[in-house]
Amino acid sequence: MASNGDLDLTEIRGLRGSPGYFKKGKLLSIDEVSACLEFKEHLNDARENMKFYISNVKTDQFFKLNIEFPITKLRHVTTEDCMRCIVQEQYIGIGNNIKPEPLKDLSCWSAEFPPKEELPYEQAFEKVQRIVPTWDAEPFQEEIKDQFASSPAFDNSSSRYGNFVFSFPLSDLLKAYKSQHCQNGDPQLKVLGTAMYSQEIAHMVIVHSPDTDRYDKLPMVQTVSSTAESLPFFYRKEEDGELYWRPESTSGGLRVTISEGGEIYTCPLNKTRTGKFCVWNHLIVAFHLPDSKYLVIPEKQLLENLSACEPAMPYLKDPRTNLSKAEAEEIIKELKNSQ
Incomplete structure (x- = not known):
């Protein structure tokens, strides 16, 4: 049984004041998030929303697939003014620093994944077939493919945070x-914690200098063998030294669900045509930049790794910064031509 300390949450506010919660030092499963929210009383609106979405999917076996994704590239999305400032100043800083203590002084980047057609759908479908051995999964193959890696975390074409994307190999960053x-060693990679909003469960990993003691109590990212009986959500693989993430939910909505008994069936479409609403996982890699420091990146590299995307809903930045992808691409083209 989890102790009260395991269930403690800190209230946080995202962009445009969106309410959420944070659990320090642990990457929570959907079941653990559910336990935390049940334990707390008188929490903000995000609690009720997430409780509703979790109740939709908590027992669904589709969230037992845990397909691993190599993490080799990160993306930082922003608005036009911020993009121009980054290019002009040749650095990326911490942005808005109005955050609770665990999340201060951080430059946050999301994992970037290959196009959906290059993601390991076959592995997901094979696992589905093993979960429903007495049922025929073939008739559901297209719906399963559509919902696999369909959440905002896997969408390179749009973002809720702006129209301008800086995308870099993790190794370069x-x-x-x-x-x-890091004056006295290598960057430290640790488990920062889990941020929870209405539908999003974000696993957060922090990169920090060995010279700071601020994160001494956080657990290191584990190095494990791929043959280990139990794998964490985020880890470094012993065999190749690369980083991997194993989210539970890669879907923004479910057209196919799998019951605890192994029955498989389709859900009716909702108004967004995604099927049953559900929670989804997001991976964030945060770089600790204290004392107004920043990560310097030469202008040439910034422009080479800059691209445009469509706005996604709900758009979380100032609505006046919301552009179409075509408008953003024209701005980038003019900026590159002026160099």
Whole structure:
């Protein structure tokens, strides 16, 4: 049984004041998030929303697939003014720093994944077939493919945070961070915690200097063998030294659900045509940049790794910054031509 300390949450506010919660030092499962929300009383509106979405899917076997994704690339999305400032100043800082203590002084990046057609759908379908051995999963194959990796965390074409995307190999960012912020060793990679909003369960990993003691109590990201009986949500693989993430939910909505007994069936479409609403996992890698420091990236590299995307709903930045992808692409083209 979980102790009260295991269930403690800190209230946080996201962009435009969206309410949420944070659990320090642990990447929570959907079941653990559910336990935390049940334990707390008199919490903000995000609690009731997430409780509703979790109740939709908590027992669904589709969330037992845990397909692993290699994490080799990160993306930072922003608005036009911020993008121009980053290019002009040649660095990325912490942005809005009005955050509770565990999330202060951080530059947050999301994992970037290959196009959906390159993701391991076959592995997901094979696992579905094993879960429903007495049922024929073939008639549901297209719906399963559509809902696999369909959440905002896997969408490179749009973002709720702006129209301008800086995308870099993780190895390049770690190399820059080491040279600029780690005087006495290598960057430390630790489990920062889990941020929870209405539908999003974000697993957060922090990169920090060995010179700071601020994160001494956080657990290190584990190095494990792929043959281990139990794998964490985020880990470094012993065999290749690469980082991997195993989210429970890769879907923004479910057209196919699998009961605890292994029955498989389709859900009616909702108004967004996604089927049953559900929670989804997000991976965030945060770089610790204290004392108004920043991550320096030369202008040439910034422009080479800058692209445009469509706005996604709900759009969480100032509505006046909301552009179409075509408008953002034209701005980037003019900026590159002026260099």
